[in-house]
Amino acid sequence: MSSRNTHSLEGNSRHPGLNLGPAHAQEEDTREEMVFGFWVFMMSDLIIFGLLFATYVTMLGGTAGGPGPKELFEMKSAFIETMLLLTSSFTFGMASLALKYREDKTRLVFWLVVTLLLGVAFLFFELKDFHTMFDKGGVPSRSGYLSAFFSLVPLHGLHVTGACIWLLALLGQMTVHGLDAPVKTGILRLAILWHFLDIVWIGIFSLVYLGGLS
Amino acid sequence: MRDAMSSIFGRLGWDALPFWSMLHDHSAMTIINGIIATGAASMVVIGALAAIVLVTWLGKWKYLWSEWFTSPDHKKIGIMFIVIALVMLARAIIEAVFMRAQQAVGLDGGFLTAEHFGQLFTTHGTIMVFFMAMPFLTGIINYVMPLQIGARDLSFPVLNQVSLGLTAAGAALVMISLVLAPFSIGGWTGYPPFTELSYNPGAGVDYWIWAVTLSTLSSTLTGINFAVTIFKKRAPGMKLFRMPLFTWTALCTAILMIFGMPPLTVATGLLALDRYLDFHMFTTDLGGNMMNYVNLFWAFGHPEVYILILPPFGIFSEVFATFSGKRIYGYKLLVIATMCIAVLSFTVWLHHFFTMGQSAHINAAFGIATMLIGIPTGVKVYDWMLTMYRGRIRLSVPMVYAIGFIMLFVLGGMTGIILATPSVDYQVHNSLFLVAHFHNMLIPGLLFGMLSATNFWFPKAFGFRLEERWGYRAAFCWIIGFMLAFFPLYVLGLMGMPRRSVAYFEPQYLPWMITAGIGALVILCALLCLLIQLWVSIRDRHANNVFAGDPWDGRTLEWAVSAPPPEYNFPVLPEIYSIDAFMTEKDRGQGWQAPDRYEDIDMPANSALGVVVAVTGLAMAFGLVWYMWWLVIGAGLLTLVAVIARGFVRQTTRTISASEVQRTHEHWLEQVRRTTPIKRSHEQSTANHGLPVPPIEGAVQ
Numbered sequence: 001m002s003s004r005n006t007h008s009l010e011g012n013s014r015h016p017g018l019n020l021g022p023a024h025a026q027e028e029d030t031r032e033e034m035v036f037g038f039w040v041f042m043m044s045d046l047i048i049f050g051l052l053f054a055t056y057v058t059m060l061g062g063t064a065g066g067p068g069p070k071e072l073f074e075m076k077s078a079f080i081e082t083m084l085l086l087t088s089s090f091t092f093g094m095a096s097l098a099l100k101y102r103e104d105k106t107r108l109v110f111w112l113v114v115t116l117l118l119g120v121a122f123l124f125f126e127l128k129d130f131h132t133m134f135d136k137g138g139v140p141s142r143s144g145y146l147s148a149f150f151s152l153v154p155l156h157g158l159h160v161t162g163a164c165i166w167l168l169a170l171l172g173q174m175t176v177h178g179l180d181a182p183v184k185t186g187i188l189r190l191a192i193l194w195h196f197l198d199i200v201w202i203g204i205f206s207l208v209y210l211g212g213l214s
Numbered sequence: 215m216r217d218a219m220s221s222i223f224g225r226l227g228w229d230a231l232p233f234w235s236m237l238h239d240h241s242a243m244t245i246i247n248g249i250i251a252t253g254a255a256s257m258v259v260i261g262a263l264a265a266i267v268l269v270t271w272l273g274k275w276k277y278l279w280s281e282w283f284t285s286p287d288h289k290k291i292g293i294m295f296i297v298i299a300l301v302m303l304a305r306a307i308i309e310a311v312f313m314r315a316q317q318a319v320g321l322d323g324g325f326l327t328a329e330h331f332g333q334l335f336t337t338h339g340t341i342m343v344f345f346m347a348m349p350f351l352t353g354i355i356n357y358v359m360p361l362q363i364g365a366r367d368l369s370f371p372v373l374n375q376v377s378l379g380l381t382a383a384g385a386a387l388v389m390i391s392l393v394l395a396p397f398s399i400g401g402w403t404g405y406p407p408f409t410e411l412s413y414n415p416g417a418g419v420d421y422w423i424w425a426v427t428l429s430t431l432s433s434t435l436t437g438i439n440f441a442v443t444i445f446k447k448r449a450p451g452m453k454l455f456r457m458p459l460f461t462w463t464a465l466c467t468a469i470l471m472i473f474g475m476p477p478l479t480v481a482t483g484l485l486a487l488d489r490y491l492d493f494h495m496f497t498t499d500l501g502g503n504m505m506n507y508v509n510l511f512w513a514f515g516h517p518e519v520y521i522l523i524l525p526p527f528g529i530f531s532e533v534f535a536t537f538s539g540k541r542i543y544g545y546k547l548l549v550i551a552t553m554c555i556a557v558l559s560f561t562v563w564l565h566h567f568f569t570m571g572q573s574a575h576i577n578a579a580f581g582i583a584t585m586l587i588g589i590p591t592g593v594k595v596y597d598w599m600l601t602m603y604r605g606r607i608r609l610s611v612p613m614v615y616a617i618g619f620i621m622l623f624v625l626g627g628m629t630g631i632i633l634a635t636p637s638v639d640y641q642v643h644n645s646l647f648l649v650a651h652f653h654n655m656l657i658p659g660l661l662f663g664m665l666s667a668t669n670f671w672f673p674k675a676f677g678f679r680l681e682e683r684w685g686y687r688a689a690f691c692w693i694i695g696f697m698l699a700f701f702p703l704y705v706l707g708l709m710g711m712p713r714r715s716v717a718y719f720e721p722q723y724l725p726w727m728i729t730a731g732i733g734a735l736v737i738l739c740a741l742l743c744l745l746i747q748l749w750v751s752i753r754d755r756h757a758n759n760v761f762a763g764d765p766w767d768g769r770t771l772e773w774a775v776s777a778p779p780p781e782y783n784f785p786v787l788p789e790i791y792s793i794d795a796f797m798t799e800k801d802r803g804q805g806w807q808a809p810d811r812y813e814d815i816d817m818p819a820n821s822a823l824g825v826v827v828a829v830t831g832l833a834m835a836f837g838l839v840w841y842m843w844w845l846v847i848g849a850g851l852l853t854l855v856a857v858i859a860r861g862f863v864r865q866t867t868r869t870i871s872a873s874e875v876q877r878t879h880e881h882w883l884e885q886v887r888r889t890t891p892i893k894r895s896h897e898q899s900t901a902n903h904g905l906p907v908p909p910i911e912g913a914v915q
Contacts, residue, residue, distance in 0.1 A: 148495065
């Protein structure tokens with residue numbers, strides 16, 4: 001930290017996922033700040049999810065005579081969603097490896113598109129889930145418990161939607177500008193978000209679905 | 215026709231105009247309140263029109279657009295934050311005067327309706343916290359912190375613009391609520407179930423929710439920006455323990471913003487879901503639980519208190535050291551105390567609702583945690599006093615605020631310890647004692663800090679000193695006005711008067727209330743003095759110019775550059791060898807040097823994103839308040855498009871050539887050589903052009 005000059009000597013090894021080409025001290029510093037800033041943002045976002053999880057737990061008893069988890073959730077579709085999202089994290093990992101070790105971008109684009117499709121498929125199943133819940137009378141206005149559910153789980157879905165839009169925007173940037181440094185750090189930050197959402201989903205799956213159906 | 219109108223205007227109708235009810239109901243009370251509300255609304259409209267006409271008349275739109283609104287320069291963004299804060303401060307003080315006037319004549323009645331009074335205390339609190347204090351301290355940190363750590367800008371200049379845009383949008387929304395009324399009457403805390411749709415169906419609470427949400431998002435982003443800047447952009451050699459104390463407090467504040475703002479986002483977000491989509495998070499029926507809101511709100515609210523008070527602690531540390539001509543006493547201890555306060559601030563939120571049903575054990579634990587905060591704060595107070603001890607104290611304007619702070623703040627801290635005892639709190643909670651306590655922390659703490667900082671750093675920002683005579687008058691008016699206005703409230707609280715009372719029926723209250731009313735008028739005088747001070751200073755700007763940049767014999771890096779500093783702050787990034795970096799340079803006779811070599815400097819390029827976010831954010835919030843769904847969707851899509859489009863921009867920097875840097879720097883050095891150095895005794899005279907005489911063998915003149 002103390003000296004800026006030593007940074008360029010370390011080259012691009014400071015970010016395992018980054019491959020910015022010839023080391024350029026100032027460029028590297030800006031990129032490092034962007035990635036670090038994004039980590040900090042993730043910490044802030046994690047507080048939001050943490051608080052919503054906590055609120056959800058306190059509201060478990062607030063079903064007000066309405067349907068509860070056992071009537072509303074289906075393990076099968078929750079499991080499919082989990083698998084889709086976990087696989088998408090894996091494919092994003094493949095994309096990150098392609099970003100680091102491959103000069104050409106075909107492989108990178110391939111894995112990113114696969115990730116995007118998995119993300120969209122996840123959203124499709126999630127919406128289908130909500131639809132089934134609505135059919136069974138599980139609407140947020142029914143009870144405090146359902147309100148807590150619908151403030152937590154769809155927020156994750158919204159994050160995934162945002163991440164998908166971001167991925168599309170990055171693919172667009174790649175078409176216009178090629179695989180330049182901003183696109184690379186963009187992918188690096190999106191990867192952080194994507195894996196983060198995976199972890200949040202594991203929380204949702206364990207606490208909301210497994211916990212609710214146990 | 216009616217359908218078409220309502221799809222365009224939502225639920226906005228003629229009855230939102232502040233004089234509407236006056237036209238239908240001719241009772242004296244309605245007419246008086248209608249006139250006051252209409253007066254306030256016309257102030258907003260006239261003020262906005264006057265600003266537009268003035269800028270057009272001067273032909274300055276292009277200048278404002280390219281030099282200010284789209285500028286990513288942290289210094290300009292900081293100043294714009296402070297301008298917002300000062301405008302909002304003026305409004306909230308006037309509101310406070312109305313409240314004091316109401317209560318001074320409020321025995322058995324008064325002249326304001328309960329509804330109007332409710333709006334006054336809600337907007338007063340909301341504005342003072344979210345649109346005065348937050349922008350003020352954000353502005354000061356924005357301006358000073360990068361200069362203190364030897365950086366050229368914040369880490370994310372465009373994000374900084376977005377933060378400013380969001381705050382501006384929130385402030386504008388609160389201003390609009392004067393014209394298209396009403397605002398919430400739920401207090402600045404907005405507790406449900408009172409703020410739920412079933413009890414408060416109007417637009418008021420929605421104004422409050424979206425204004426606060428905009429401000430919260432702004433502060434979260436600001437916090438991230440500040441923290442990353444301090445961690446990553448320090449000049450070579452500036453280790454963490456060489457950072458000036460103000461930067462340390464900025465860092466702790468930034469961390470508190472990152473972790474303390476999300477609970478409020480969650481609280482207002484969930485309340486909005488309740489109101490808009492018929493959720494039952496905090497309702498009284500169907501399994502809702504309003505205590506969740508209270509916990510979420512104060513999980514934000516208590517860290518917020520320290521977000522507000524830590525920067526003033528940093529400011530006063532700089533002021534005490536500079537105007538005592540000494541290095542700060544107990545630097546490390548002060549840093550540790552700051553961090554202790556930051557950590558402890560997350561562990562005490564429950565003391566805001568001791569009386570809301572927890573067990574005595576839980577109350578006791580939180581009471582003890584609360585009292586613990588007194589320890590690091592006490593350490594700070596002693597360090598400041600020991601800094602002054604055997605110093606050559608100059609009673610400059612910032613120092614008057616600082617001494618006023620130290621005495622009054624300790625007093626407020628004492629009443630805080632009283633309130634931290636749950637059994638006592640049961641007696642005085644929700645009374646004026648509490649109102650007196652937190653004003654006793656926020657006015658001498660936060661506000662004096664901000665005003666001290668303004669007097670201290672104004673010459674740096676604008677190149678001329680603030681006039682001292684009116685500065686002293688303002689400072690003493692603030693101190694005396696504060697004491698007159700709030701000490702009686704302690705007594706009234708102990709006598710049992712509840713807060714937020716529009717009227718009372720107890721004659722014993724009256725003398726105290728009248729005293730407090732007089733205090734409010736003295737504070738109004740203080741505001742006038744500040745305005746006169748600004749006007750007089752601008753008038754005398756040539757006589758008081760301090761272009762050389764160091765009017766107070768400063769200790770930290772921001773004084774090492776010209777006043778105002780060039781856009782890139784430092785022609786070459788400085789090397790740091792100790793705390794009080796600039797004082798060390800001066801001690802060694804190494805100040806005001808020309809570097810061996812100049813290089814091109816890359817600075818962030820202008821961007822309109824901040825302005826776009828301000829406009830779309832305001833439009834979205836306004837649409838949500840009045841149910842104009844087309845506006846919400848349109849503005850939302852526009853925001854998304856703007857953010858995505860920004861990602862495609864590659865020309866994000868512009869280069870300032872080495873020769874231009876050299877020219878600017880050498881012009882400044884030439885001016886410094888021509889400036890006559892002054893002794894500290896001439897600090898407040900027109901001889902002070904920003905160059906101190908060199909220290910003689912380390913002693914302060």
